[in-house]
Amino acid sequence: MKYVDEFRDATLARGLAHAIAAEARSHRDYHLMEFCGGHTHAISRHGIQDLLPPNIRLIHGPGCPVCVLPIGRIDSAIALALDHGVILCTYGDVLRVPASERLSLLKAKAAGADVRMIYSSLDALRIAQENPDREVVFFAIGFETTTPPTAAIIRQAKAMEVKNFTVFCNHVLTPAAIRRILDSTAAPEEGIGGAEGVRLDGIIGPSHVSTVIGSRPYEFVAEEYQRPVVIAGFEPLDVMQSILMLIRQINAGRAEVENEFIRAVSRDGNPKAQSLMAEVLETRPAFEWRGLGTIPHSARRINAAYGDFDTERRFSIPYRAVADHKGCECGAILRGVKEPRDCRLFGTACTPENPVGSCMVSSEGACAAHYTYGRYRDYRDAGSTRKAVND
Ligand code: SF4
Numbered sequence: 001m002k003y004v005d006e007f008r009d010a011t012l013a014r015g016l017a018h019a020i021a022a023e024a025r026s027h028r029d030y031h032l033m034e035f036c037g038g039h040t041h042a043i044s045r046h047g048i049q050d051l052l053p054p055n056i057r058l059i060h061g062p063g064c065p066v067c068v069l070p071i072g073r074i075d076s077a078i079a080l081a082l083d084h085g086v087i088l089c090t091y092g093d094v095l096r097v098p099a100s101e102r103l104s105l106l107k108a109k110a111a112g113a114d115v116r117m118i119y120s121s122l123d124a125l126r127i128a129q130e131n132p133d134r135e136v137v138f139f140a141i142g143f144e145t146t147t148p149p150t151a152a153i154i155r156q157a158k159a160m161e162v163k164n165f166t167v168f169c170n171h172v173l174t175p176a177a178i179r180r181i182l183d184s185t186a187a188p189e190e191g192i193g194g195a196e197g198v199r200l201d202g203i204i205g206p207s208h209v210s211t212v213i214g215s216r217p218y219e220f221v222a223e224e225y226q227r228p229v230v231i232a233g234f235e236p237l238d239v240m241q242s243i244l245m246l247i248r249q250i251n252a253g254r255a256e257v258e259n260e261f262i263r264a265v266s267r268d269g270n271p272k273a274q275s276l277m278a279e280v281l282e283t284r285p286a287f288e289w290r291g292l293g294t295i296p297h298s299a300r301r302i303n304a305a306y307g308d309f310d311t312e313r314r315f316s317i318p319y320r321a322v323a324d325h326k327g328c329e330c331g332a333i334l335r336g337v338k339e340p341r342d343c344r345l346f347g348t349a350c351t352p353e354n355p356v357g358s359c360m361v362s363s364e365g366a367c368a369a370h371y372t373y374g375r376y377r378d379y380r381d382a383g384s385t386r387k388a389v390n391d
Pocket of ligand 1: 347355357358367
């Protein structure tokens with residue numbers, strides 16, 4: 001397929017693998033975090049870790065939108081559907097995220113709640129128009145990639161004067177999460193992780209998010225934290241080229257924001273999408289993330305001008321923070337300090353068919369990606385030894 005096959009070429013991949021092996025210095029390790037869940041999926045799917053020397057370790061970050069949604073937010077959505085009797089519309093993966101009391105939106109639906117899976121924000125507005133006697137709530141989640149469609153549908157609902165439609169806005173901000181991760185890591189020269197963080201030498205930057213916000217918002221990573229960032233496309237050659245670019249920066253002692261994904265990402269991003277978001281949404285003072293805790297200025301909510309379409313203003317849904325299942329390691333995995341195979345529930349009590357934590361729900365979740373593509377391998381000590389484990 002044109003524009004895809006070129007970025008999956010095996011000969012080019014082998015060439016990049018040789019270049020990475022040649023340029024990675026044998027006397028040191030390289031700890032690189034892929035922030036985005038799309039990259040986690042691509043790395044697992046295409047076996048990219050297998051193509052790297054053992055001293056290059058890829059660490060999964062918190063960039064899977066379903067994974068970082070805390071249980072309290074799912075509980076609020078369930079309360080809207082069960083207690084307030086709304087038609088609750090959301091994307092498919094969200095329906096299966098485990099909530100409190102062994103519930104999920106899917107189980108709430110089985111118990112009689114009117115929960116509907118949609119493919120786009122437009123579907124939710126259409127459902128509201130088709131059901132004028134019912135309150136319809138769009139449970140909106142995701143990073144900056146999915147935020148503009150949410151802003152667009154709110155603006156459209158206002159223009160069309162749809163009175164029975166609101167949005168439960170849970171959109172989160174990538175740079176704030178990167179800062180939280182970096183605040184918990186040691187400086188590169190210290191060589192080890194911080195008290196609770198992972199050691200991090202460089203970041204593979206998100207691709208879709210960056211098409212919206214551009215590369216400029218990552219510049220603080222290089223300037224304040226002295227870590228290189230390379231924004232990468234989602235295809236395997238994109239990821240491998242980005243790893244090579246990071247190795248070169250690290251070897252040269254450089255910390256810059258570089259852009260491998262130049263076919264879609266610019267420094268300033270998409271100004272139309274940004275102005276649409278600015279018109280409808282504002283930054284929350286703080287927001288709870290699964291695994292990362294409460295992070296200041298890390299999410300968006302609907303602003304006063306569009307307040308009539310804000311679910312949190314129309315309904316009383318007090319927020320309650322809820323701890324993860326006690327055996328689930330999602331929090332540590334989202335911080336990069338553990339891997340899926342470190343969880344004793346992985347592949348036993350917790351599978352994609354029966355997820356215990358959010359990281360096993362979406363294909364972008366680290367646990368689901370490992371289970372689907374790499375469950376027979378164990379990378380727990382990728383820095384020195386790599387052993388295959390028969391399941
Ligand atoms: Fe959580 Fe399941 Fe992953 Fe364990 S395997 S960390 S329970 S999602």
